[in-house]
Amino acid sequence: MAGRQVSVFAGRYAGRCAVVTGGASGLGKAVAARIVAEGGKVVLWDLNADALAAAQAEVGAAGVQALDVSDATAVEAAAKASAEILGKIDVLVCSAGITGATVPVHEFPLDSWLRVMDINLNGLFYCNRAIVPLMLANGYGRIVNIASVAGKEGNPNASAYSASKAGVIGFTKSLGKELAGKGVIANALTPATFESPILAQLPQSQVDYMRSKIPMGRLGEVEESAAMVCFMASEECSFTTASTFDTSGGRTTF
Incomplete structure (x- = not known):
């Protein structure tokens, strides 16, 4: 976090209950905290x-639920168990994700491609599908699906990751429009690269490339994206849905 000042809004989430996927580290853990x-x-x-x-x-x-989000049956069970622990689910933050291989398309391993899609896109769909009915039953919900600037621009040698995150953006736009007017709001966050354990999955050359694309000339900090997520997941975000929010240091402005 490099000394990033964190402003906590006391009571903003009073009475609210959330599920955060990928919650053991990185952005997911920061949001949960x-x-x-x-x-x-x-x-x-x-x-x-x-x-x-x-x-x-x-x-x-x-509480915690140890599961693979690419297992639809496990996701359904975790959603039920989480609702029992919390009493209700008001907020879903889907932060679980992997990068996959860092190679050109013609060299991309099939198993890596499928695993990226299973976690980043199919798993996110399973989580949304399982929890949306619980939100609709209560007439309130906030969904934040973590995408990436790679889903807008594409990163070379990261075709699976880029395609999966583009899918997250399209999925969230569709979902948000389906739910508009029903008390449940769904948006996506498209961060540029920020300091996170997921960077350990990438060669340094790829990290350097992504840093070079950011006009601010640095990687993001996890708390910067967590702050945006926590606005998106709060009652304050009341008239924006089916949209993307950027934390990209100027890389994407659309």
């Missing part, structure tokens, strides 16, 4: 059970 600090309750979902336990203690989460 802010929601709890601002009065909300959170259940963390992640594949890494050990990291989940540590994150639960650090964040003060009400």
